[in-house]
Amino acid sequence: MRADEDTGDKLPSREQLEERLREAEETLDAIRRGEVDAVVVHHPDGERIYTLESADRPYRVLVEHMQEGAVTLTSDGVILYCNRRFAALLGLTRESMIGRSVIPYLERADARVMTELLSGGADAGAGRAAEVTLHRTDGHAIPVTLSAVDLPFEADLPRIICIIATDLTHARQRSHELAATNEQLAAEMVERRSAEDRLAVALDAAGMGSWDIDLEQGSVTISRQAEVILGLAEAGSAARTPDSLLHPFLAHEQAEVKAAFDLAMTTGVLDFERRVRSPSEESARRWVHVIGRTYHRDGLPARLVGVVADVTERRLMETQLRQAQKMEAVGQLTGGIAHDFNNLLMVIGGSLDVLESSIPGENARAQRFFAAAKSGVERGASLNQQLLAFSRRQDLQAQPVCVDDLLRAFATLLSRALGETVSLELPQPAQRWYCRSDPHQLETAILNLAINARDAMPHGGRLTIMTALTTLTPREALAVDAEAGSYVVVRVRDSGTGMTPETAARIFDPFFTTKAMGKGTGLGLSQVYGFVRQSGGFVNVTSEMGQGTTIDLCLPYTDEVAAASPVTQAPTAAGDGRVLVVDDDINVREVSVAMLSALGYTTVEAGDAVEALGILAQRSDIHVIFSDVIMPGEINGLDLARYVRANYANVAVVLASGYTAQQRDDKGTPSDVELLRKPYSRAALAAALTRARAAQA
Amino acid sequence: MTAVEDMQPGDDGQVHLRLYVAGQTPKSLAAIANLKRLCEEHLSGRYSIEVVDLQVTPQLAAGDQIVAVPTLIRRLPPPLRRVIGDLSNAERVLVGLDMIPRSSTP
Incomplete structure (x- = not known):
């Protein structure tokens, strides 16, 4: 056995030697066959391995x-x-x-x-x-x-x-590509940031702020502008939670605001206007308009994004506009009533004028009732005049007026109206400004304000009337529904009880009065409003309970200087000649005919302008045409007057109207046409006819 | 002639083999590949192979008295058996490892 080899000096057995021989032969065979390509050479200092040719x-x-x-x-x-x-x-x-x-x-x-x-x-x-x-x-x-x-x-x-x-070429190239990609990414980020900047500028220009609620993270991103609008302190982005956005809103409305936000998660849209507390003034409240949209991810609301704008100004303007529209509507109604009412008064007054001569002088009782009836007509006419003033349909004789001259001229009358307990102060203005207005109506307006102020100072006080000049920018002008430009301000300030905002909002409404029943008509301030508006101006009211009231009448400034025009009062004179009476209202026409007859005129009647023109064409003995302004049909009184003035040089024209201002505004009245305001007295009619014929001659 | 039954396995029935190679010489590579195939065919699941690279550890050549590479040694079961060459002749390998009887004429 080979294992016995190392056991000592014992000689190897025959089998072992044969086995070794066989191994040696096999090794040689293998080498000979080329099945071996390395040999181990036992060296004194270790084994070395030598590989044969092509072994590597x-x-x-x-x-x-x-x-x-x-x-x-x-x-x-x-x-x-x-x-x-x-x-x-x-x-x-x-x-x-x-x-x-x-x-x-x-x-x-x-x-x-x-x-x-x-x-x-x-x-x-x-x-x-x-x-x-x-x-x-x-x-x-x-x-x-x-x-x-x-x-x-x-x-x-x-x-x-x-x-x-x-x-490394490819690696370098790849890193260059990577760098280029990075660069492109950076450029896109810059582009995106500049787009965001542009958006921010646009939002800023629109007075809007943006906000963005991440519903998944529960975080809020809000622009500085939005913080300002909501009155939030600058807090960076980290500190905000969605609930913190509720805090600016009024305490008792926060629940509703939250409900609106919650609802937006289902409906997808958010749109409401609510009040927020002003951070600067504790009492001031601003209106904000919040608009937003919900964005979903995997069917769940993920983001709520939107804008916020301060709409206080807009709401104020809307309120003013609504007020103006209300006044316009009431004015239309009032004007319509006044017009018909005028015709009624005309019929009554005219009939009374005609009947006057047939009342026996010795019947004192009849005379008394007759006088009462006439006085009633006059009071009705004056009431009607105020209604017309409010509805801006009175006949304004606009001319350059220096308010201070006017004030000083009737200061005595004003003082008497104010009574002894109220002192009148008229501070000297820096300059004498002229405005375009009707001086008589302006007097009436100031008198109305003075009487109102007196009633607000039952225990006496002080009334100050002063003038100033102010200039409106187009934006400011829009807010008061007037033209941009300069205005003369007539400021009437009392030291009275003042008004609640609710009362102040209604003082110009016709028949609105806080005075005891029978003490006031409720038309005084309506006249003021209508007159100023018709003059192209506007009225500002500031009042606080216990602090008195200040009313500014702002009338268009003019650099023309007044040419004093004396009002000529022609005496009532007996007339002669033939008058063509044109009126569609048969009652009015009959009264007019009766009055003219009483004045000594002969008359011819026509129901409308077309009929009147027919008569004119046939007859050459008409001296005066006396026509109503407003008539049904294609041709109204003004058209008729213009036509007659152009084609019949020797025919005088007198027009009568319940309200004329609007028609006059359109194309203007020929200068030599007399205008008579209904209801008119026989004397006024006589004077108008005389003036018209005089102008003709 | 199948002689698997003639084989004398180790105590645990496992055959332990050691193959001496010299780096990546072609015969070394061929020996590894041939041995792997032979073992899978005849000793599947009952063998382990230890490859010794004499280029890396030449001193290991002394222990088993290696003179030519590649050389395969059967460590277990005893007695020790060796086969020289690239193991391309399967029959000679099986004879060398006592897995089949030696024929009278080689």
Whole structure:
């Protein structure tokens, strides 16, 4: 047994020797057959393995086919061997490189790096690496990583260094691509940021702030502008929770605001206007409009995004607009009533005028009732005048008026109206401004305000009337529904009880009064309002309970200076001549005919303008046409007047109207046409006829 | 001629083999591949192979008195058996490892 071999001096058995012989023979056979390609040589200092010819082929194949360059160098850089890949990196053949120095194939600056790599330094034997740039024959630079290791050989042989060169071109290219991608990404971010900036600027211009609630994270992003609008302190993005957005809203409305937000999760839209507390003034409340939209992810609400705007101004303007629209509607109604009422008064008054002469002088009782009836007509007419003033349909004789001159001229009358307990102060203005207005109506307006102020100061006080000049920007003008430009302000301030905001909102409504039944008509301030509006101005009211009331009448400023126009009062004179009476209301026409007859005129009647023109064309004995302004049909009184003035030079024209202002505004009345305001007295009619005929002559 | 029944397995029935190679010489590579195939065919699940690379550890050649590479040694079961060469002749390998009887004429 072979196992006994080492057991001592015992000689091997025959079987053992045969076995060894057989093994030796088999070994020789194997070598002979070429089944062995390495042999072990037992050396005194250890075993050495010698491979036979071409035994290293697998290594060669590996080295020749790998994608890294491989090169074997002497310690001074002479190339002993290199693989095909290394030659290909340099664009050379291997044959041309063996035996040459590797240094010239390197970038000049890398020669030192290579020298260090070859010398190995203190760590000879250990792996070393460096990055260098190779020079290709076609001029290209190839970045490579070199990893070097000393080939372990016997000490008496020269040092051999093996180097693997890895081409970094692709890696570099990839990192360049990566850098380019990064750059593009950065550019896109810049673009996006600038888009966000533009959006922010647009929102800012629109007076809006933006907010964004992340429902999944429970976080809130809110723009600075939105913080300002909501009155939130600047807090950065971290501190905000969705609930913190509720805090600015009024305490008793917060639950409803929260409900609106909750509802938005299901409906997808958010749109409400609520009040927030103003951070600056405790009492001031601002209106904000919140609009938003819910964005879903996987069917669940994920984000709620929107804008917020301060709409206090807009709501104020809307309120003013609604007020203006209400006043307009009431004015329309009032004007319509006043017009018909005028015709009734005309019929009654005219009939009374005609009947007056037939009342026996000795019947005192009849005279008394007659006088009462006439007084009733006059009071009705004056009431009607105020209604017309409110409905802006009175006949304004606008001219340049210096308010201060006017005030000083009727200060005595004002003082008397105010009574002894109220003192009147008229501070001297800086300048004498002129406004375009009807002086008589302005007087009435100021008197109405003074009487109102007096009633607000039952225990006495002070009334101050002063003038100033103010200029409105287009935006300010829009808020008061007026034209931009300069206005003369007539400020009437009392030291009275003041008004609640509810009362202040209604003081111009016709028949609205806080006075005891029978003490006021409720039309005084309506006249003020209607008159100022019709003059192209506006009225401002500021009042606080216990602090008195200030009413500003703002009338359009003019740089024209008044030409004093004396009002001529023609005496009632008996008339003669033929008058063509045109009126569609048969009652009014009959009264007019009766009055004209009483004045000594002969009359011809027509029911409308067309009929009147027919009569004019047939007869040449008509001296005056007396026509109503408003008549059914295509031709109204003004058209008729213009036509007659243009075609019948010797026919005078007198027009009568319940309200005329609007029609006059359209095209204007011919200057030589007399205008008579209904209801008119016989005397007024006589004067108008006389003036018209005088102008004609 | 199947002779698996003639085999003398170790105590645990396992066959322990050691193959001496010299790096990646073609015969070494061929020996590893041939041995693996033979064992799978004849000793499936009952063998273990230990490959000794004498390029890495030449001193191990002394223990088993290796003179030529590749050489396969049967460590277990005893007695020790050796087969020289690239193991391309399966029958000779099986004979060498006592897995089939030696024929009268080699």
